[in-house]
Amino acid sequence: xxxxxxxxxxxxxxxxxxxxxxxxxxxxxxxxxxxxxxxxxxxxxxxxxxxxxxxxxxxxxxxxxxxxxxxxxxxxxxxxxxxxxxxxxxxxxxxxxxxxxxxxxxxxxxxxxxxxxxxxxxxxxxxxxxxxxxxxxxxxxxxxxxxxxxxxxxxxxxxxxxxxxxxxxxxxxxxxxxxxxxxxxxxxxxxxxxxxxxxxxxxxxxxxxxxxxxxxxxxxxxxxxxxxxxxxxxxxxxxxxxxxxxxxxxxxxxxxxxxxxxxxxxxxxxxxxxxxxxxxxxxxxxxxxxxxxxxxxxxxxxxxxxxxxxxxxxxxxxxxxxxxxxxxxxxxxxxxxxxxxxxxxxxxxxxxxxxxxxxxxxxxxxxxxxxxxxxxxxxxxxxxxxxxxxxxxxxxxxxxxxxxxxxxxxxxxxxxxxxxxxxxxxxxxxxxxxxxxxxxxxxxxxxxxxxxxxxxxxxxxxxxxxxxxxxxxxxxxxxx
Amino acid sequence: xxxxxxxxxxxxxxxxxxxxxxxxxxxxxxxxxxxxxxxxxxxxxxxxxxxxxxxxxxxxxxxxxxxxxxxxxxxxxxxxxxxxxxxxxxxxxxxxxxxxxxxxxxxxxxxxxxxxxxxxxxxxxxxxxxxxxxxxxxxxxxxxxxxxxxxxxxxxxxxxxxxxxxxxxxxxxxxxxxxxxxxxxxxxxxxxxxxxxxxxxxxxxxxxxxxxxxxxxxxxxxxxxxxxxxxxxxxxxxxxxxxxxxxxxxxxxxxxxxxxxxxxxxxxxxxxxxxxxxxxxxxxxxxxxxxxxxxxxxxxxxxxxxxxxxxxxxxxxxxxxxxxxxxxxxxxxxxxxxxxxxxxxxxxxxxxxxxxxxxxxxxxxxxxxxxxxxxxxxxxxxxxxxxxxxxxxxxxxxxxxxxxxxxxxxxxxxxxxxxxxxxxxxxxxxxxxxxxxxxxxxxxxxxxxxxxxxxxxxxxxxxxxxxxxxxxxxxxxxxx
Numbered sequence: 001x002x003x004x005x006x007x008x009x010x011x012x013x014x015x016x017x018x019x020x021x022x023x024x025x026x027x028x029x030x031x032x033x034x035x036x037x038x039x040x041x042x043x044x045x046x047x048x049x050x051x052x053x054x055x056x057x058x059x060x061x062x063x064x065x066x067x068x069x070x071x072x073x074x075x076x077x078x079x080x081x082x083x084x085x086x087x088x089x090x091x092x093x094x095x096x097x098x099x100x101x102x103x104x105x106x107x108x109x110x111x112x113x114x115x116x117x118x119x120x121x122x123x124x125x126x127x128x129x130x131x132x133x134x135x136x137x138x139x140x141x142x143x144x145x146x147x148x149x150x151x152x153x154x155x156x157x158x159x160x161x162x163x164x165x166x167x168x169x170x171x172x173x174x175x176x177x178x179x180x181x182x183x184x185x186x187x188x189x190x191x192x193x194x195x196x197x198x199x200x201x202x203x204x205x206x207x208x209x210x211x212x213x214x215x216x217x218x219x220x221x222x223x224x225x226x227x228x229x230x231x232x233x234x235x236x237x238x239x240x241x242x243x244x245x246x247x248x249x250x251x252x253x254x255x256x257x258x259x260x261x262x263x264x265x266x267x268x269x270x271x272x273x274x275x276x277x278x279x280x281x282x283x284x285x286x287x288x289x290x291x292x293x294x295x296x297x298x299x300x301x302x303x304x305x306x307x308x309x310x311x312x313x314x315x316x317x318x319x320x321x322x323x324x325x326x327x328x329x330x331x332x333x334x335x336x337x338x339x340x341x342x343x344x345x346x347x348x349x350x351x352x353x354x355x356x357x358x359x360x361x362x363x364x365x366x367x368x369x370x371x372x373x374x375x376x377x378x379x380x381x382x383x384x385x386x387x388x389x390x391x392x393x394x395x396x397x398x399x400x401x402x403x404x405x406x407x408x409x410x411x412x413x414x415x416x417x418x419x420x421x422x423x424x425x426x427x428x429x430x431x432x433x434x435x436x437x438x439x440x441x442x443x444x445x446x447x448x449x450x451x452x453x454x455x456x457x458x459x460x461x462x463x464x465x466x467x468x469x470x471x472x473x474x475x476x477x478x479x480x
Numbered sequence: 481x482x483x484x485x486x487x488x489x490x491x492x493x494x495x496x497x498x499x500x501x502x503x504x505x506x507x508x509x510x511x512x513x514x515x516x517x518x519x520x521x522x523x524x525x526x527x528x529x530x531x532x533x534x535x536x537x538x539x540x541x542x543x544x545x546x547x548x549x550x551x552x553x554x555x556x557x558x559x560x561x562x563x564x565x566x567x568x569x570x571x572x573x574x575x576x577x578x579x580x581x582x583x584x585x586x587x588x589x590x591x592x593x594x595x596x597x598x599x600x601x602x603x604x605x606x607x608x609x610x611x612x613x614x615x616x617x618x619x620x621x622x623x624x625x626x627x628x629x630x631x632x633x634x635x636x637x638x639x640x641x642x643x644x645x646x647x648x649x650x651x652x653x654x655x656x657x658x659x660x661x662x663x664x665x666x667x668x669x670x671x672x673x674x675x676x677x678x679x680x681x682x683x684x685x686x687x688x689x690x691x692x693x694x695x696x697x698x699x700x701x702x703x704x705x706x707x708x709x710x711x712x713x714x715x716x717x718x719x720x721x722x723x724x725x726x727x728x729x730x731x732x733x734x735x736x737x738x739x740x741x742x743x744x745x746x747x748x749x750x751x752x753x754x755x756x757x758x759x760x761x762x763x764x765x766x767x768x769x770x771x772x773x774x775x776x777x778x779x780x781x782x783x784x785x786x787x788x789x790x791x792x793x794x795x796x797x798x799x800x801x802x803x804x805x806x807x808x809x810x811x812x813x814x815x816x817x818x819x820x821x822x823x824x825x826x827x828x829x830x831x832x833x834x835x836x837x838x839x840x841x842x843x844x845x846x847x848x849x850x851x852x853x854x855x856x857x858x859x860x861x862x863x864x865x866x867x868x869x870x871x872x873x874x875x876x877x878x879x880x881x882x883x884x885x886x887x888x889x890x891x892x893x894x895x896x897x898x899x900x901x902x903x904x905x906x907x908x909x910x911x912x913x914x915x916x917x918x919x920x921x922x923x924x925x926x927x928x929x930x931x932x933x934x935x936x937x938x939x940x941x942x943x944x945x946x947x948x949x950x951x952x953x954x955x956x957x958x959x960x
Contacts, residue, residue: 016800017798017800301839303830303833303834305826305827305829305830305833306823306826306829316814317813317814317815317816318497318814318815318816318834318839318841319815319816319818320496320497320815320816320817320818320819320827320830321817321818321819322817322818322819322820322823322824322826322827322829322830323819323820323822323823323826324807324818324819324820324823327804327818329816329818331816333797334796334797334798335797335798335799335800336797336798336799336800336809336811336816337800337801337802338799338800338801338802338804338807338809338818339800339801339802339803339804340802340803340804342803343786343802343803343804344802344803346785346786346802346803347785347800347802349785349786349802350783350785350800350802353783353785354783354798359781359798361798378858378859378866379858379868379934381868381892381932383892383893383909383932384890384892384893384932384934386858386866386868386934388859388861388866406910408888408890408912408934410864410888410936410938412861412863412864412936412938413863413864429863429938430886430938432888432912432914432936434912452861452863452864454859454864454866454888454936456890456892456912456934456936458890458892458909458910
């Protein structure tokens with residue numbers, strides 16, 4: 001029995017401004033309109049036993065992740081258990097919790113296939129074939145990792161020195177795990193043919209993993225057992241107590257288990273792979289949109305004048321470049337990034353600076369996703385704030401009030417069910433209503449299509465923390 | 481009697497996206513918050529006889545120009561006649577019309593000081609002193625131009641080869657006018673010390689100009705006389721019939737008069753001067769904001785990571801640059817420009833491409849100025865359009881209706897007087913009203929402070945041409 005485990009709790013910073021902690025890289029859409037997370041689920045479902053896939057993610061991404069999964073035609077959401085992390089931890093805690101959950105609630109004999117949600121793999125058939133090889137090795141008790149044959153002297157990855165072939169498996173023993181090398185060493189690895197990138201994808205029997213962890217990292221395993229045993233909710237979505245969760249060490253599965261284990265194996269990947277670690281990597285993806293004669297690849301509304309080798313990704317605004325080369329230009333509603341292609345790794349420094357200065361653009365986009373839909377800030381002025389709200393079919397916002405603002409709602413698409421004070425009524429397209437300050441209100445979409453609504457807030461403070469929630473379907477009472 | 485003549489009808493393209501034809505370069509604000517036009521008026525008023533300044537501008541810029549002028553503390557708008565061009569023409573027609581108007585309505589003996597509205601001059605005292613020298617030469621019958629001592633081998637300007645000094649005047653004869661040179665020639669001009677840039681500023685007696693024009697370009701003068709004689713309105717704002725206006729040849733005053741005249745003189749400028757011909761020129765202005773250690777000069781919300789010698793001008797959005805150098809980045813509400821500093825002249829190619837494709841960003845900004853104030857498009861969707869309107873005190877929009885949209889208005893600042901159908905009422909801050917499709921309506925600001933109003937349009941077409949105007953204070957009935 002193969003259970004894919006999707007890890008999607010992390011939030012990298014190198015793909016800012018598209019990836020931000022409130023809506024990180026796994027949710028980023030590729031040129032074909034599919035998110036990385038969706039593509040990962042798709043790979044997982046091809047291999048999953050009875051459509052069962054386990055997901056370990058941050059509590060904040062639960063609704064977003066379910067929404068992304070729900071779009072898949074073959075999905076049965078009730079066969080997709082979620083383990084929700086109350087805070088960011090590393091991969092060892094996440095994977096050990098997944099193993100403990102699987103053994104207790106699914107099967108003692110399950111094999112886990114661990115898949116980070118932010119990898120891109122083009123050839124899913126080749127991936128499936130390699131995963132089958134890994135599964136066979138795992139059933140023999142191996143802890144299997146996937147090694148990516150290097151295509152360049154990357155200094156940003158750990159490497160695996162591959163050992164002797166394991167008979168009739170397609171896999172090899174692991175001679176050594178090596179840290180991120182310097183450039184010269186990476187060059188040597190590349191030419192030797194004996195090294196592979198450590199992809200961060202794994203395959204092992206859940207019981208074999210726990211047995212090895214008992215010897216390589218008994219403290220981490222004990223903390224994970226305590227966290228698992230003390231779960232607030234044992235049924236999906238599984239919620240863990242913050243204290244016992246944070247009591248687990250912040251350590252990767254590589255350090256905690258793989259590098260200290262004796263029975264590891266590597267399956268050299270026969271598929272193409274990218275962890276999309278930077279905008280340079282995105283710009284080099286084979287996406288189907290051909291570069292122009294000067295090597296520029298553009299998306300969105302752009303004007304390119306005598307420029308070379310640029311990657312431009314726009315949204316609604318016009319981006320014009322004149323006489324430049326080797327640039328990556330990423331335009332979003334509230335921020336634009338202009339980076340040299342070869343310096344794209346340093347985008348994380350932008351996010352660090354934004355965090356230090358407390359700038360919201362480090363975390364949030366102009367469009368903010370909520371369990372019920374999303375909102376986009378159209379204007380954030382001294383005297384008003386204007387938002388466009390999208391409410392998904394069947395969803396309902398919390399029953400709430402504001403102390404420092406009143407709101408004017410105009411429905412521009414769909415039909416809303418609105419409560420204002422004690423009155424409840426339908427608001428059709430081209431109708432508006434007024435919600436005075438301090439007045440309880442609620443917005444619901446009883447229909448089968450999205451509602452679009454323009455909200456004009458009047459007041460002297462427009463922060464998200466001036467929302468007093470009295471009832472909330474999504475468990476946000478007392479939270480912002 | 482010295483009459484400054486401000487020429488502000490043109491619309492360059494090299495400062496896109498800040499300068500666009502609907503709100504061109506003269507209205508662009510410098511770092512001190514003043515527009516080039518305002519600064520030009522300020523220079524003019526220091527020299528004008530009895531505060532009288534003539535302005536030749538495009539009909540479309542009339543209200544904008546008056547608004548810009550009205551901010552000057554020493555201005556008397558009734559002493560500022562306007563000549564409104566119904567279409568773009570060159571400088572010869574504009575200046576000849578100004579001369580004809582001056583002689584007929586102001587004084588037969590007036591001396592004109594012609595000032596393009598998009599030049600930047602820092603030392604206004606030095607300018608005033610040079611203008612006095614020019615005036616003395618003009619009273620002797622000279623046609624005087626101002627020559628700028630070159631500071632670099634510019635290939636974008638015409639040059640003047642200076643001749644013998646004219647005794648006791650500070651001026652020199654003009655040996656020759658020379659076309660825009662190639663780089664080597666420009667270098668030679670720069671080192672010789674005998675050449676000056678032809679600034680496009682002039683000083684001459686109105687009657688002397690007409691006398692010379694009678695011999696150098698009798699056809700242009702005859703067409704100008706016909707246009708002047710057939711003016712639709714002879715009082716300010718003077719409006720010309722389109723046909724007689726367009727019958728004037730499209731020719732510069734340099735070609736039509738100066739280069740063929742025998743009695744020209746040049747006053748070498750003792751003031752600093754820039755025609756702000758490109759973003760490179762803007763980036764090099766002494767604006768008071770010091771560059772950082774790496775030579776970057778930034779305005780607005782920016783994050784700069786390991787970048788050099790960049791000029792970044794942002795508005796509301798965040799601009800981040802990583803590992804780049806020598807870039808000019810200009811961010812506006814609906815468009816962002818990224819240009820190499822040394823290629824900034826080619827920004828005009830962006831505008832050409834936009835025009836060819838019919839893109840609105842070639843002409844309009846996200847904020848569009850109107851006689852009554854301005855509007856900013858916050859959202860332009862399939863199902864609605866959202867605008868923020870600003871109505872200036874005492875102003876009133878036309879009495880109008882729309883066939884294909886209804887409107888929801890919410891006042892967020894000030895108090896509006898609103899007519900909807902037959903009803904007229906006040907709309908205070910935090911109040912809203914609804915204007916059904918096909919219903920006459922009007923918005924007025926009876927108060928002493930700006931009104932800010934959020935307009936949500938619902939319908940299936942939101943173009944500016946779906947405005948049926950029944951009455952309009954600004955003469956726009958039947959126009960968009």
